[in-house]
Amino acid sequence: MSVEHAVPVVGDLLDSAETGRGGLAVVSGAVGGGKTRFLERVRDLARERGFHVLEAEGSRAERDLPFGLVGQLLAGVDLTPAEIERVSAALRAAPASGEPPVASVLDLCLVLTARRGAPLLVTVDDVHHADTASLRCLLLLSRRLRAAGVVVVLAHDRHAPARADDRRAECLRELVADQPHAVPVDLAPLTADEVAAVAGPAPVDGLAACLGLPRLLLALLADAACGAAPGDGPAYARAVADTLRRLGDPAARVAGGLAVVDGPADHALLGDLVGADADTAATALRDLTAAHLVRDGALAHPALRAAVLADPAADLAGLRARAAALLNNRGAPAVAVADHLVALGDASEPWMTGLLREAAQQAQSSGDRARAHDYLRLAHDRTGDERERAEAAVRLLGLEWQSGTPTPARRAEHVAAALSHARSGGRHTAAMLRYLMRYGAGAELTEAWAAVDAVPARGRAAADLAVTRLLTACSHPTALPGGPVPPRRRDPATAVPADPLGRAADALADVLANWADPDSLAVAEEVLREARLSAESFEQVESALLALVYAERLDTPAEVCAALLAEAEAQGADTWRARLLSWRAEIALRRGDLAGAETAARAALTAVHRQVWGTAIAEPLGVLVAATTARGDLDAAAAALAEPVPDEVFDTRHGLRYLCARGEYHRARGHVHAALGDFLVVGQLMVAWGVDAPGLAPWRLRAADAYHALGKREKARKLIDEQLTALRHRHPRVRGAAMRLRAATAEVADRPHLLRRAVDELQESGDQYELAGAQAALGEAHRACGDHRRARTVFRVAATLAEDAGAETLLRALAAEYPDDHTADPAPALPPTLLSDAEFRVAKLAAAGLTNREIAGRLYITVSTVEQHLTRVYRKLNVRGRDGLPAELCTSVAP
Structure with a gap:
């Protein structure tokens, strides 16, 4: 029953005492279950009714002090000189230990029950902690209550820990369990409704489930009154600590063990953890369960666990060290052990670093990057083994880079660490070189390659370095010793056939060198479709995807990119998401989806800090400039160009996309010479680096358009013919754009035929924007030939395509060329039966x-x-x- 329902039960005893008939009530409940509060209510009620009240509280510290509890009761009695002598004689007769003489106990009882003109209430809290002599005195007193007109209320814990003293245990049992006339008062935990009624508007949230103990509830309310969050205040922490102390040392230690383990644990593990046998641990667990501190073998609430861990009396360091060793020996999941090592800040034992790496892999697989980072950071910072440190460094660099979290300071640390490991020539040298590329650290990459080339590698290390050298030639060609080297397929002697990164790098190199064949592209498609995002697979995904994009094979990259984006978002890998968004933007731009390209590029740029992008930031910026320029939003393009980019950008493949986009912006502004300069620089770099692939950047066509605008038709034709000659493989988008420009330099009568070929090619490519431009040019060609009817219809088709692509400038130009009110002479109708x-x-x-x-x-x-x-x-x-x-x-x- 609740405190409110129990008080009237004792009230009946008080009524009887007023008529001269005493009684005994035995109150039981869990530790912190409201017994003390109940006794306070009873004493207040008795005083209101004129009772003389004596009170005492059992204490673990005084349970071996004879008559210690009786002494507390006597302190509340106004003794006469004769009674003082009787008490002194009784106490002198009691031995230092053991059971006192019955005569002495009777004398004390007579003093306690002496009438003072008012009925008497005696309350004893925590009677299970009373000394043997006091228990014996209370037992004899309880048998004389009915005639003495005294009410005695005893409170004890329902599941008080057993004591080694058999006489005390027997006496306690007789006192609280074997009294035939005692009134039992069993205080049950508070129900959810009772908790809500007591708490009122105070926020107790999910803690209500383990608030059956009024002591904890009242502590929570006290904290709430001071503005503390539920379970996060000092009163609650003190109440938990006090409750555990009242339960006894074994229970307190087991609670600490459960808090450290953070979940259910078997009795043997708990015993080993807290230095007790399994039976003692089982008994303590039952006591904690009875006190509503444990549910289903674990602490009942995270806030309760936090309070246990916050207790300064707990030996947390020792518990965690023992827990880590015990769980590791038992083959527990690596993350369960690693959490203890992180809390300890210890990775000094030889087995710990490998376990932390394993735990990091498990945490990453489950999407918990924060824990994985903590594990790897500890493994890197606290191990004394340089090989283990290098292994942890590689994984830590990968995790922080993919998550997009490094600050500028952390980026500098990463670059320095990667350079240091690359210089050392360890087995992770290739991986460290690739991280330097990811961060766009051009000077450090050059220095690292110089150090690597000074020490020839062998075996798998040589194969890894060959792949990395190829990737460097494809993206950072000026970083290689001796200057740019055209990317070429690796020497078979250093190739690992089953290595997907190597296969993807070979395919990308073939495309950039303009030597790709169907087999290369089939390899890229296979690698891309089989890949799953991870720190180890990122380069192979990127290389295969870019090989297909630069080869104008956009369907598979678009499909896989969408799937990998969902995977990156699920893993919380912000850098992967940013890079994938950048590739999505490039694909959308090549399909003529200008709005989609702009949206994806902006999302990519805001997904991670600029420091994480490194030189690769030029890619989404370039797409953004190109898309907004094509749409006609030149102010947005100018704003994008105003964003700072690293100086090293123009030594990388990423700078080619940026320069091309900048040239297109200048061309749209009418700054033709500036545009031509950018396009020619792109061409010079591509030729010098051996990456003169039309799918990477059709610089000849852009330069030809600029020459044509400047009236230099022959130069324009020469570049267009060069581009058409250089198309060793099917590039319908580039071929269609080339045919459109070729028509612009041709005689008027030849233009419709050339432009229809351009339309055919661009229709196949799927680029709506370029197709709209070609259709507009075809309409203009029909009009130049005097065929206004056909011109008007083709202009309408071009307008529909331009509207779909979001090309506002082209739409406005079409409206100006052929406004809606334009009319032409009516044409004679065809005979209706001539054609089916x-x-x-x-x-x-x-x-x-x-x-x-x-x-x-x-x-x-x-x-x-x-x-x-x-x-x-x-x-x-x-x-x-x-x-x-x-x-x-x-x-x-x-x-």
């Missing part, structure tokens, strides 16, 4: 300038069917080809 419906639909789209493939896609038929229909149309209309189709066919084509 199917033939008319195909002919209408062909007259509008759509390619056979576009027509097939629009009408959901095959290209072969389109060709058959057109053959019949040409025959019926007596024309040689689509150039002869009458313009009136396309007047009903929707824009």
Whole structure:
């Protein structure tokens, strides 16, 4: 029952005492379960009714002091000289230890029960801690209460720890359990409703489940009144510590063990942990469970655990050290052991560093990067083994880089550490070189390669370095000793066939050197589809993805990039997410999705600190400039160009994308000479570095456009022809753009034919923006040839594509060239029965300038069917080809 329900029970005894008939009440409950509060309420009630009240409290410190508890009671009695003599004689008769004579006890009882003109209430709290002599006195007193008109209320813990003293235990049992006339008062834990009623509006949150003990609840409320969060205040911590002390030393130590283990533990482990046998640990666990401090074998709430750990009396360091050793010997999960090592700050034992690395891997796999970082940091900082330190350093660098957390100071530490390890020539040299590339540390990378080349490597180390050298040539060519070396496939003697990073690097090198074949791209697709994001797989994912993007194979990179983005977000790997967003932006730009490219580029730039990007920041910045320029938002492009980039950017592949975008911005502003300068610099760098791949940056076409704008048609044609000649493989986007520029430099009559070829190529490439530009140029060519009807329809098609791509500048230009109110002379209608419906639909789209493939896609038929229909149309209309189709066919084509 609750305190409120129990008080009236004792009230009945007080009523009887007022008529001269005494009684005994035995109150039981858990430690901290409200017994003391209950006794206070009873004493207050008795005093209100005129009772004389005596009170005492058992203490573990005084349980071996004869009559110690009775002495507390006597302190509240106003003794006469005769009674003082009787008490003194009784105490002198009692031996120093053992049971006092019955006569002495009776004399003390008579003194205690002497009437003073008011009924008497005697309360004893924690009677289970009373000394044997006092227990004997209380036992004899309890048998004389009914006639003496005295009420005695005894309170004890329901699950008080057993004592070694058999006589005390027997006497206590007789006193609290074997009294036939005693009134039992069993204080049950507070229910959830009672907790809510007592707490009122105070925030106790999830702690209510383990607040059955009023002492803890009242402590929480006291803390809440001072503004402390639930379970985070000093009153609650003191209440927990006091409750554990009252439960006894074994229980307090086991509670500390449970707090350290942070979960259920078997009795043997607990015993070993706290230096007790399994039976003692089991008994302590039962006591803690009875006190509502333990539930399901573990501490009942995290706040309770925090309070136990905060107790200055707890030997936490010793407990954690023993827990780590015990759990490791028992084969516990590595993270369970590593948590103790981190709390201790210790990794001095030989087995600890390897375990911390294993725990870090487990934590990373579960997405807990913070714990993984703590494990690796401890392994790196506290181990005395240089090899172990290097192993931990590699993993720590990878974890901090992928999470995007390094501050500028930490980045400097990482670069210094990577350089130091690379100089040492250990087995992680290749990995450290790649981290220097990731951070864009050009000077340090150059220095590291010089140190590496001074000490020839062998075996697997040589193969790893060969791959890393290839990746360096692909991204940071000026960092290699002796100057830029064109990326070439590795020597078979240093290749590891099963190594996915090497295979991906080979594919990227082939693409950048403009030697890629279907086999290289098939390898890149296979590596990319099989890859899963990890610190070890990042370079292979990036290399395979970029090989396909630069080869204009965008479908697989787009699909895999989306999947890997979800994986990076699930792992909380911000740097991976930023790089993947940058690649998504590049893919969107190549597909002519200007809005999507801008959105992804901005998201990439804000995903991590600029220091984490290093020189690679030029990639998303370049895409952002190119996308906003194409959209016509030149102010946004200028703002992006105003962002600072590292000086080393222009010594890397990333700088090529940036320079190209800057040139496009200058061209849009009308600063043609500045644009031409940027494009030619890109060309010089690409040729010098041996990465003159059209899919990387079609600098010749950009420069040709600038020359054409400057009136230098021959120079423009030369560059366009060079670009077309350099296309060893299928590059429909580059080929289509080249054909469009070629048409601009051709005679007016030749332009429609060249532009239809450009439209065919760009339709295949999927680049909506370039396709819209080609369609606009085709419309202009038709108009220049005097075919206004066809021009207007093609302009409408171009406007639809430009709108889909978000190309505002092109849309405005089209509106200016052919406004909606433009009219042309009506055309004579074709004989309605001359063409079939199917033939008319195909002919209408062909007259509008759509390619056979576009027509097939629009009408959901095959290209072969389109060709058959057109053959019949040409025959019926007596024309040689689509150039002869009458313009009136396309007047009903929707824009």
